[in-house]
Amino acid sequence: MSPADPTPTTAERPATTGSAEGGTAPARRTRPFALLGSELALVFRRRRTWAMLGALAAVPVLIAVAVRLTTGEDSGGPAFLGDITNNGLFVAFTALTVSIPLFLPLTVGVVAGDTVAGEASHGTLRYLLVAPTGRVRFILVKTAGAIAFCLAATLLVVLVGAAIGAVLFRIGPVTLLSGTPVDGWSYAARALLLALYVTLSMLGLVAIGLFASTLTNVPVGAMAATVVLAGVSQVLDQLPQLDWLHPFLFSHLWLGFGDLLRDPISFDSFGSNALLQLGYLVVFGALAYGRFASKDILS
Amino acid sequence: MTTTPTGTDRAVSTDLAIRTEGLRKVFHKQRAVDGIDLAVPRGSVFGFLGPNGSGKTTTIRMLLGLSSATGGSIQVLGEPMPTALRSVLPRVGALVEGPAFYPYLSGRANLSRFDAADPTSDPRSRKERVASALDRVGLTHAADKKAHAYSLGMKQRLGLANALLTPRELLVLDEPTNGLDPQGTREVRNLIRSLADDGTTVFVSSHLLAEIEQVCTHAAVMRTGQLVAQGTLDDLRSAGARTVTVRTPDVGQAAVVLGRLGLAPRRDGGSDVLVADLVADVEPETITAELVRADVRVRGLAVGGGTLEDLFVALTGEGFDVAG
Numbered sequence: 001m002s003p004a005d006p007t008p009t010t011a012e013r014p015a016t017t018g019s020a021e022g023g024t025a026p027a028r029r030t031r032p033f034a035l036l037g038s039e040l041a042l043v044f045r046r047r048r049t050w051a052m053l054g055a056l057a058a059v060p061v062l063i064a065v066a067v068r069l070t071t072g073e074d075s076g077g078p079a080f081l082g083d084i085t086n087n088g089l090f091v092a093f094t095a096l097t098v099s100i101p102l103f104l105p106l107t108v109g110v111v112a113g114d115t116v117a118g119e120a121s122h123g124t125l126r127y128l129l130v131a132p133t134g135r136v137r138f139i140l141v142k143t144a145g146a147i148a149f150c151l152a153a154t155l156l157v158v159l160v161g162a163a164i165g166a167v168l169f170r171i172g173p174v175t176l177l178s179g180t181p182v183d184g185w186s187y188a189a190r191a192l193l194l195a196l197y198v199t200l201s202m203l204g205l206v207a208i209g210l211f212a213s214t215l216t217n218v219p220v221g222a223m224a225a226t227v228v229l230a231g232v233s234q235v236l237d238q239l240p241q242l243d244w245l246h247p248f249l250f251s252h253l254w255l256g257f258g259d260l261l262r263d264p265i266s267f268d269s270f271g272s273n274a275l276l277q278l279g280y281l282v283v284f285g286a287l288a289y290g291r292f293a294s295k296d297i298l299s
Numbered sequence: 300m301t302t303t304p305t306g307t308d309r310a311v312s313t314d315l316a317i318r319t320e321g322l323r324k325v326f327h328k329q330r331a332v333d334g335i336d337l338a339v340p341r342g343s344v345f346g347f348l349g350p351n352g353s354g355k356t357t358t359i360r361m362l363l364g365l366s367s368a369t370g371g372s373i374q375v376l377g378e379p380m381p382t383a384l385r386s387v388l389p390r391v392g393a394l395v396e397g398p399a400f401y402p403y404l405s406g407r408a409n410l411s412r413f414d415a416a417d418p419t420s421d422p423r424s425r426k427e428r429v430a431s432a433l434d435r436v437g438l439t440h441a442a443d444k445k446a447h448a449y450s451l452g453m454k455q456r457l458g459l460a461n462a463l464l465t466p467r468e469l470l471v472l473d474e475p476t477n478g479l480d481p482q483g484t485r486e487v488r489n490l491i492r493s494l495a496d497d498g499t500t501v502f503v504s505s506h507l508l509a510e511i512e513q514v515c516t517h518a519a520v521m522r523t524g525q526l527v528a529q530g531t532l533d534d535l536r537s538a539g540a541r542t543v544t545v546r547t548p549d550v551g552q553a554a555v556v557l558g559r560l561g562l563a564p565r566r567d568g569g570s571d572v573l574v575a576d577l578v579a580d581v582e583p584e585t586i587t588a589e590l591v592r593a594d595v596r597v598r599g600l601a602v603g604g605g606t607l608e609d610l611f612v613a614l615t616g617e618g619f620d621v622a623g
Contacts, residue, residue: 031418038415046403123399124413127461130363130395131416132388296366 035133039145043111049149052107056153059103060095060161064088068168088165089174092191093261095161096154096198100254104153105230108202111149112209113223115142116292120217120299135293143210143285150202154195162191180263190260193270197257200273204250204280205230211288217299250280316341316469316500317362321371324357331357333524334371339502339517341468344495346511347504349521350615355504356396358521359473363393376468389419392467394475398458402447406438406457409446414464432460437486451478459490470494472503476510488514508611518607520614527614535610541577543586546599553595560589571598 043049067084078097083090116139119125128138165171173181174190182190209226216222233251236242246252253273259266317339324332332354339345349355360366362373364381373380375387400409410429414420420428433442436456441449449457455478462470472491476484491501491514505511512518512532519529528535543562547553550566553573557564562575577583583602590597603609 031420031422034415034418034420034422038412042401042404042412122401123397124401126360126365126395127393127399127413128416129365130388130391130393131413132364132384133416133418134385137418294367297360298366 035128035137035141036144039141040148043145043149044152049111052110053153053156056099056103056107057156057160059099060091060157061164063094063098064091064161064164064168067091083175084165084169086169087174088167088169088171089162089187089191091165091169092158092161093194095157096194097255099157100198100201101234104157104198104202105205105251106227107153108146108150108205109209109226109230110223112146112206113213113221113226114219115146115210116213116288117216117219117222118213120297121219123299125299126297129297136289139210139285139289139292143206146206146209147199147203150199150206151195154198154202158191158195176261176263177258178262182263190265193260193265194257197260197270197273198254200270200277201251201254203277204284207281207284207288208250211284211291214288214291214295248276250276252276314341315339315374316343316376317345317502318374319358319362319371322358322361322368322373323370324354324361324366325369330524332361335521335524335526337519337526338529339500341500342495342498343517344491344501344503344515346508346515346518347502347521348508348511348518348611348615349504349506351506353521353615354524355506355521356473359393359395359471359504362471363388363391363395365395385418389417389465390468391471392462392464392469393471393473394458394462395471395473397474397477398454398461400446400449400454400457403445405443405445406433406449406453406460407442409457410461410464413461417465420465428464429460432463433457435463436460436490452480452483455479455483459487463494467499469500469502472501474505475503476505476507484510508608512607520611522615528610532607535607542603543575543577543583544599544601544603545573545575545586545590545597546571547573547590547595547597549595552593553590553597556589556593556595557586560586562586577602 063081064084067081078094080090080094080097084094116125119128119142129135133141173183174187175181176190205226208229209222212222212225213219230251233249234254237246237249237252253269253276256269256273259269315338317337319335319337321334321336322332323330323334335354335358337358347355347358357366361368362375362380364384367381375383376390378387380387400406401412404412407429410432411425414425414429415422430439430442433439436459438453438456438460441453446454446457455475459472459475462472475487475491479487488511491503491511495501495514495516501514503511503515515532517529517531518535520527520535543557544567545553545557545564548571550571550573554564557573557575560581561578562581564573564575566572567574583600587597587600590600
């Protein structure tokens, strides 16, 4: 230390800590939801999210265009495909059915696998935790962000499907699986229920992705693990030898939304799917919490 | 030396911004931090020194509740950590092991995000506080650039801005001058000084003593997980040995004179250089006078050592061996 650079000692400093305490009244109001808004902005302002939503939106567009170009013979294909030419509103249902096995779990796996590991790999996790975000709040907020993505993704597929169907085909009263025709409002309500059902279906996968994400600092690893598990679950669901296991697979009721398209509407599958997904959410949420709550943040 | 606290004095201990007792962290079998008793007085600028790998960052992680201690206790701002994390951390600004940001967000958006993560921060004043923090570190012009386009120095400044989002009682800065050019380093020093003048306690770690020596009032030195020195800067300086260096063509004669004064001279460097550790009661002017009286032709006489750098090197070694 040079003599020209006098550094005051502690004793010489003023006793009060001035501005350091001036702005911090003892009773600070806490705002538990501030981070949630920030998280939603973070998810939906990200270019990757837009790319994935764009890819999902392309599914109904591709289906509608393909059907429009090859009108004629009914050659099987996914559910509702044959109905599209009669009524464009079926594009939305077809697109959801097509997305559920692969595209949707893929994008959900990316978002869910990124939750904790992504923050850890950027190093932003440590700054959020010292801000301080409590660890429980952090996990809840990240989960909420991933669920918001699921909802946005399914709603997008439904909306884009309905829109492109209306543009390329004639639309009219929708005939439900039970043979009853319903009007536009009723169709909209059922489409919304369907989107909610599919979002609900993804909750188990979100919880699995969240847990995988607490195991590593490499987001790609957690994403891959989540997507692979989604595939494994669907393969196991195909094996008749394992039918005792089927009711417990998180993908078992993924396509079980037919009940919602009957008249009178039945919420049986909705209920059992909710129970199943809630079970996964509780178990893997607890595992993620157990892993994360005491983890040394070394990234 | 009026401010160094002692473990037994309870009145003083309440005035500590950071206090650890027997703090330990063991990774597998490696003792990264091995029973340290830190005492950082409120209002001090406390230099936390040590070579790379000596356990500084591990200690800081434990202070901030990022990792759990294997043993020992921690108090930050008078409250136990990590138990009182929620009430302590809003009053602490931190830069931990380098700055970190969302590369796809602008500097401004990054700060808003971290501010939103503090449940006690006021969203109504967020915009202004972010802007003034950016201004304080000179980043206003780059505030809306994406963080991935920032240079290392700019990231370091943004990290400091993040620590300054709200008025803090304690700042924990881990290697704040890393990656900064000399100009930037000077600015960080000035920033630390002005924060300290406002009464903020600053706990700053570095492996480069020279960069923070000018602003510190206190310091502690770590080596392989242990605290090897701690106290006010003056205390530490007086602990370091001072040396006298004599340049003369009459080396033999000079050695006799120095020996008579009770010093143990040794040849060092060129053939005309003698170096001896200074003994407390021998003043440099006495040496000069004695050398002249004995007709020793003196080309130069310099008193060295007694700097923190010397102490630092003596305590931690000079080599490149990274501990542990």
